[in-house]
Amino acid sequence: MKVELVVNGEPCEAEVWGGESLLHTLRERLGLPGSKNACEQGECGSCSVLLDGTLVCACLVLSAQADGHEIVTVEGLAPEGKLHPVQEAFVETGAVQCGFCTPGLVMATADLLLRRPDPSEDEIREALSGNVCRCTGYAKIFDAVRLAAERG
Amino acid sequence: MSSPAHTKLVLGRVGESVRRVDAIPKVTGEFAYASDLHAAGMLWGKTVRSPHAHARITSIDVSDAVGMPGVHAVLTHDDVPGQKRYGLEFPDQPVLAIDRVRYFGEPVALVAADEPEQALRAAGKVKVEYEPLEPVVDPERATEQEPLHPDRPTMGHGYRDDPRPNVVRHLEIHHGDPETTGDVAVSGYYELGIQDQAFLGPESGLAVPDGEGGVDIYVATQWLHVDRDQVAPCLNLPPDQVRIHLGGVGGAFGGREDLSIQVHAALLALHTARPVKMVYSREESFFGHVHRHPARIWAEHRAARAGKLVCVRMRILLDGGAYASSSTAVTANASCFACGPYAVENALIDCTSVYTNNPPCGAMRGFGAVQTCFAAEAQMDKLAAALDIDPIELRLLNALKPGDKLPTGQPITGSLPVAEVIRRAADLPLPEPEEFPRDPIRLPGGAGNVGRGEGVRRGVGFAVGFKNLCYSEGFDDACAARVRLLADGSAEIHCAAAEVGQGVTNVVLQVARTELDTEDIVLAPHSTVDVGSAGSASASRMTWMAAGAVQLACRAAIEEREQRGGGEVDVERVFHHRRTAPLDSATGQITGAPAHVAFACAAMRSVVEVDVELGLTRVVWIGTAQDVGTAINPQAVEGQIEGGTAQGLGLALMEEIQTRDGLITNASFTDYLIPTTLDMPPVDSVLVEDPEPDAPYGVKGVGEPPTVVSTSAILSALRAATGKELNRVPVKPDDIVGLHDEVAGPAGPSPVSPG
Numbered sequence: 001m002k003v004e005l006v007v008n009g010e011p012c013e014a015e016v017w018g019g020e021s022l023l024h025t026l027r028e029r030l031g032l033p034g035s036k037n038a039c040e041q042g043e044c045g046s047c048s049v050l051l052d053g054t055l056v057c058a059c060l061v062l063s064a065q066a067d068g069h070e071i072v073t074v075e076g077l078a079p080e081g082k083l084h085p086v087q088e089a090f091v092e093t094g095a096v097q098c099g100f101c102t103p104g105l106v107m108a109t110a111d112l113l114l115r116r117p118d119p120s121e122d123e124i125r126e127a128l129s130g131n132v133c134r135c136t137g138y139a140k141i142f143d144a145v146r147l148a149a150e151r152g
Numbered sequence: 153m154s155s156p157a158h159t160k161l162v163l164g165r166v167g168e169s170v171r172r173v174d175a176i177p178k179v180t181g182e183f184a185y186a187s188d189l190h191a192a193g194m195l196w197g198k199t200v201r202s203p204h205a206h207a208r209i210t211s212i213d214v215s216d217a218v219g220m221p222g223v224h225a226v227l228t229h230d231d232v233p234g235q236k237r238y239g240l241e242f243p244d245q246p247v248l249a250i251d252r253v254r255y256f257g258e259p260v261a262l263v264a265a266d267e268p269e270q271a272l273r274a275a276g277k278v279k280v281e282y283e284p285l286e287p288v289v290d291p292e293r294a295t296e297q298e299p300l301h302p303d304r305p306t307m308g309h310g311y312r313d314d315p316r317p318n319v320v321r322h323l324e325i326h327h328g329d330p331e332t333t334g335d336v337a338v339s340g341y342y343e344l345g346i347q348d349q350a351f352l353g354p355e356s357g358l359a360v361p362d363g364e365g366g367v368d369i370y371v372a373t374q375w376l377h378v379d380r381d382q383v384a385p386c387l388n389l390p391p392d393q394v395r396i397h398l399g400g401v402g403g404a405f406g407g408r409e410d411l412s413i414q415v416h417a418a419l420l421a422l423h424t425a426r427p428v429k430m431v432y433s434r435e436e437s438f439f440g441h442v443h444r445h446p447a448r449i450w451a452e453h454r455a456a457r458a459g460k461l462v463c464v465r466m467r468i469l470l471d472g473g474a475y476a477s478s479s480t481a482v483t484a485n486a487s488c489f490a491c492g493p494y495a496v497e498n499a500l501i502d503c504t505s506v507y508t509n510n511p512p513c514g515a516m517r518g519f520g521a522v523q524t525c526f527a528a529e530a531q532m533d534k535l536a537a538a539l540d541i542d543p544i545e546l547r548l549l550n551a552l553k554p555g556d557k558l559p560t561g562q563p564i565t566g567s568l569p570v571a572e573v574i575r576r577a578a579d580l581p582l583p584e585p586e587e588f589p590r591d592p593i594r595l596p597g598g599a600g601n602v603g604r605g606e607g608v609r610r611g612v613g614f615a616v617g618f619k620n621l622c623y624s625e626g627f628d629d630a631c632a633a634r635v636r637l638l639a640d641g642s643a644e645i646h647c648a649a650a651e652v653g654q655g656v657t658n659v660v661l662q663v664a665r666t667e668l669d670t671e672d673i674v675l676a677p678h679s680t681v682d683v684g685s686a687g688s689a690s691a692s693r694m695t696w697m698a699a700g701a702v703q704l705a706c707r708a709a710i711e712e713r714e715q716r717g718g719g720e721v722d723v724e725r726v727f728h729h730r731r732t733a734p735l736d737s738a739t740g741q742i743t744g745a746p747a748h749v750a751f752a753c754a755a756m757r758s759v760v761e762v763d764v765e766l767g768l769t770r771v772v773w774i775g776t777a778q779d780v781g782t783a784i785n786p787q788a789v790e791g792q793i794e795g796g797t798a799q800g801l802g803l804a805l806m807e808e809i810q811t812r813d814g815l816i817t818n819a820s821f822t823d824y825l826i827p828t829t830l831d832m833p834p835v836d837s838v839l840v841e842d843p844e845p846d847a848p849y850g851v852k853g854v855g856e857p858p859t860v861v862s863t864s865a866i867l868s869a870l871r872a873a874t875g876k877e878l879n880r881v882p883v884k885p886d887d888i889v890g891l892h893d894e895v896a897g898p899a900g901p902s903p904v905s906p907g
Contacts, residue, residue: 134798
């Protein structure tokens with residue numbers, strides 16, 4: 001079947017099969033592998049994208065469900081050649097190691113700061129609890145969130 | 153790797169907290185991981201796996217699968233053109249099962265198809281007839297059951313001759329007089345479950361045939377050259393026709409030392425003359441790599457009234473699962489560090505690793521030292537209680553220092569500031585207890601805790617751990633680096649040190665900038681093509697060895713340029729650490745040269761809260777002091793300590809691969825839990841810089857010590873909070889509320905069987 005999506009502001013279409021996840025379509029058909037395939041079970045958050053402004057795991061959304069909707073992936077968070085303040089903060093604080101969780105955490109953090117520009121420690125922990133990281137122990141990720149929040 | 157010029161990178165030298173060179177492509181999603189690769193005309197590979205832990209294969213019929221839509225190849229062991237078996241140390245593992253499967257999830261056949269869904273469906277049509285056999289699942293009984301590898305692959309390699317069936321390695325360390333008695337003795341039985349590396353980037357890769365019989369394999373791995381040396385014989389190709397390139401690696405932690413998709417994808421690619429991509433699902437990833445050895449440990453510690461250890465006796469049983477992987481080296485590590493970083497003049501350490509039909513085990517961060525640290529540190533707390541001495545004082549009293557000997561007879565010659573890390577960790581201020589009521593998110597168990605804190609008890613714990621740096625027992629795990637100085641003043645570095653997330657790329661560049669005194673340096677892509685082996689990104693060795701190799705090659709390049717009076721130079725150098733030698737197979741003592749190159753230690757203090765009514769836990773705070781040699785990149789060192797601590801917390805409280813008759817029952821992130829943002833406490837880390845005299849810039853590897861010690865430090869605090877023995881990890885709510893008794897050691901000699 002054919003689906004029509006608006007991804008990172010660009011209208012696009014893809015030929016998919018009925019059971020295909022939005023994650024697979026983004027990664028394998030639309031050339032956007034930034035959203036990551038760590039568990040494909042909705043448990044790790046590494047494929048987090050915005051679907052009509054709502055943070056979702058792209059692995060849990062069928063491409064067919066996303067037909068006609070707008071999606072923002074990590075590739076489209078900042079204009080070409082620029083970094084979003086959250087991305088800058090992740091780079092500066094050492095919040096990136098292997099980086100496989102990073103696109104999802106960047107999206108989740110950007111979403112959090114949009115809703116809560118000055119989150120408390122507990123709010124940060126709660127908001128990011130669906131995004132697992134195996135390398136960092138999260139300390140530097142919290143530093144990144146606080147830095148991005150400070151900079152507004 | 154692409155580095156778009158979003159913001160200017162701050163370049164830096166040795167000792168500076170430099171931003172990662174791959175950080176920008178990783179935050180923008182542009183970094184190409186092995187699972188992101190594409191090639192024109194690419195097919196998707198899928199593995200058919202055994203549903204049994206132990207079975208005889210009576211037939212394999214691929215005819216239905218071959219006819220499925222989109223299918224280009226279905227391969228079995230018959231299609232492996234070269235050696236049918238491979239292995240990191242011993243070639244005991246079939247590329248594809250031949251007549252028998254020895255573990256749940258073992259690869260049996262391969263499919264390549266146009267679409268991943270077609271490959272999956274065709275894999276389901278491969279008809280394999282099995283005759284199930286009784287699985288060997290109890291490591292204690294394994295040495296009396298039918299041998300899983302009758303040809304005993306680990307025999308004849310200089311290990312103690314132990315004729316019992318299913319013994320991978322048996323090591324006994326006899327030190328002083330193990331019959332020595334002290335004034336006080338404490339004993340205990342300890343058990344650890346199977347931990348998974350749970351790296352987020354699943355096993356992935358792309359094999360591209362070159363049209364001339366050879367193949368390029370882009371893969372997430374820890375050691376490119378040893379992959380090549382295992383893959384080429386299976387493909388019946390000379391090594392130069394198998395080129396391994398590092399695909400972006402989404403974490404490793406030991407789990408990428410052994411082969412996963414390498415031979416399989418290459419077989420499919422050569423067979424179809426098409427590029428073939430393979431990406432494991434999360435479930436498959438639990439079958440696709442080795443895990444941390446589960447262990448059973450019996451320990452007895454004897455001490456003089458004043459607190460000095462006089463004798464340690466320990467029996468260690470490691471379940472290696474179906475294939476050897478690196479079990480022999482894990483056996484040595486578990487044994488050599490069994491006493492912890494303490495001076496003890498008499499010891500008997502008896503360690504056996506066995507084959508079973510449980511999931512194969514091998515390298516994971518800490519590599520044997522994690523298991524025995526858990527037992528040894530629990531024993532030190534017990535001993536402190538029996539002697540009525542402060543546990544930190546007891547550790548200081550016995551702390552190992554340069555000049556002391558290990559139980560293997562090896563003297564400590566380099567840096568090992570055990571007392572210093574203990575003091576520095578003990579000096580860290582503890583957080584104040586938190587009041588009730590509070591936001592439920594800050595209760596043990598989080599918002600799932602329906603109480604109001606009535607049952608919450610606080611506990612403070614302490615532990616110390618150490619382990620070796622670099623490979624041991626005579627293995628020359630050298631590292632090559634190649635430096636090209638170009639006419640325009642820039643330089644190009646080639647080093648196959650695998651960047652797995654730990655930051656070795658920055659180490660290489662920081663060293664090169666320091667040695668060449670220029671910022672204009674490019675690191676070539678990691679590959680087997682144009683530089684020699686770097687050895688493995690494991691054993692806390694890669695920073696030391698890569699720094700040594702790059703330093704050596706840079707200095708040689710400068711010298712050559714000076715001799716020539718300028719112009720371009722291109723030199724490659726191989727860096728070796730000091731030689732080691734195997735342990736004596738009868739006594740476990742060193743034989744001339746030491747068995748280990750050097751050591752690193754860490755001390756950790758932890759605060760926990762336990763709801764003793766509900767069995768729920770919360771780690772409130774962790775403070776640690778770690779012996780880091782010289783920190784090349786302090787920010788990255790802290791990151792290693794925080795991340796390594798998290799993996800130890802996981803083992804303490806939540807992580808275990810569950811099996812039933814050898815079958816994994818929780819192969820998903822729904823059922824295998826790893827620490828989240830709600831589980832990890834703040835970690836205060838102190839970097840104790842005591843340069844290692846043998847190492848370039850005085851560096852030490854830093855990845856493993858936090859994982860070695862953190863499980864023990866958290867358990868120490870949990871015991872303090874609950875008063876319970878808690879002798880098995882991960883600790884479960886039932887263990888805390890006392891629904892069942894402590895895990896009892898199976899009948900048998902405690903603590904050790906006499907040699």
